[in-house]
Amino acid sequence: MLEHSGEETASPWHRGELAMQRSLGVVERMDGPGRNFVREVMPEQHRAFFPMLPFVVLGTVDAKGDVWATVRAAQPGFMSSPEPETLEVSLPREPADPADDGMEDGAAVAMLGIQLETRRRNRLNGVIRRTDPGAFRLRVGQSFGNCPQYIQPRAAAFVRDPDVPTAQPPLRSHVLDDRARRMVESADTFFVASYVDRENGERQVDVSHRGGYAGFVHLGADGALIVPDFAGNRFFNTLGNFLVNPKAGLVFIDFETGDMLQMTGKVEVLLDSPEIAAFPKAERLWHFTPENIVFRPDALPLRWTSDV
Template sequence: MLEQARQDAQSPWHEGELAMQRSVGVVERMDGPGRNFVRKAMPEQHRAFFPMLPFVVLGAVDAKGDVWATVRAGHPGFLASPEPELLDVSLARDPADPADAGMEDGDAIAMLGIQLETRRRNRLNGVIHRREAKAFQVRVGQSFGNCPQYIQPRSSAFVRDPDRGTALQPLRSGRLDDRARRMIEGADTFFVASYVDRDNGERQIDVSHRGGNAGFVRIDADGVLTIPDFPGNRFFNTLGNFLVNPKAGLVFLDFATGDMLQMAGRAEVQLDSPEAATFERAERLWRFTPEEIVFRPDALPLRWSSFNRDL
């Protein structure tokens, strides 16, 4: 019965993801997990998980076609699932957030729910239905879980009401300044958004977590980031998207201050770079060239404390 259901289900993988899976010889092995675990509705565990969260990671595409990753916070319960195919999101519009421009009615969106203290994470993507400025609903296109690999455990606490924003203004630039470089070079965590437009006309956005020991992202003199790709679940959502559409959005957080560094630019996957050998455990590399940079001081009302555990 389960085998028949697997055969009847449609494979979720697009050509970029399949190309990445071919590069490591796992296309046939990943066919079953794709059909079984990438769902069109949230399982009960996910429906119970999202309402517990004090923040969510989002990926959205603006009118120019640039993709942005962002983090938004709210009191637990600001995410709720009235039905397995729906997720209600109680978040007000935020003009300071460049990702907000891609959150209109009918826009595609990606979401990552991540609980750093337990290292649980679940992802979904879908389409926004918006009737008001203070909230929207997402109809699920894909929903699936991820393993806890490379997540640095942290506990969080609110330092102000999440409905009250900061008075500090965002700073926009086309190049990385010293502050941004320090933020990236000291990071053990960031989030990345990517997207493809499928053959059926649907836009599919993904946002995911990347983690390693502090300093795992390198910055060249020209501001290009070199990022190792460690062994994972072989879904290759992010790198597969890059093969089809090289646009990328990255967000780095300062967990101690609530500062946020958001960047939109272009990514290049390097399957056979000899430089990969200089990164411990890396299977391949990808490079990111920032084109638009937004630094948002005190953007988040949360502060995190690390458990100081190496990955």
């Protein structure tokens, strides 16, 4: 875990992101993009994008300080932006979702809007203002777009009313069973949440997409997930968070059944390891050790196909 320093006060990036950028010698090069592309308001393009989506990815932190990633679905229009500083979200509370504990009034959260069929994605984070159990308003802290790299195109369709939750209960454990292992080892997509507490006392949560060839995530003999990190935009939001606070929340989706596999646990970042050579085009790796696992059958009312 990195020590605090005064360097981040003069930079748009926090100390973990700076450490990752420093490892590649790109600190000065990334200063400008950080100031120009990471905004405190949503641009018009993003404000129009979120209302089109039938689902959103969220990253939250529960009362114990564990971070969770989740996916929530509703009819398009459940999100809207009345002004550039806010995003209004109409979603009911979901007790079966371990991420729901981190959606109280005043909580810091992150959101990823992703349209798999067009490979568009935009991210934001901020603080929840909630006066209604069926909705909240997100006050934007950071808003920025991402490139379409590593997104596997898929088209989504509802198979039931999204207001009607599944009747199947969540299954909780501390180790991956055979079904969960198959989901991980066959996946070409998952989402990861992380967070840091900044020097100014503000909590900054992030949630992002990870994709690759089917089976790009490996499982170690000890049950840890071994995840390759490929070349990207050099923002290093996720890995930078890991260096400061080695906690992560992962969610895998079975796109054919709507099942979700959610995990929270500890992370180790490997910048230089012989293991990297086993992953084509990987620049580094990270290991994720799950501590709490929730498998939620039929959690999502959507099904996806690759016919796009």
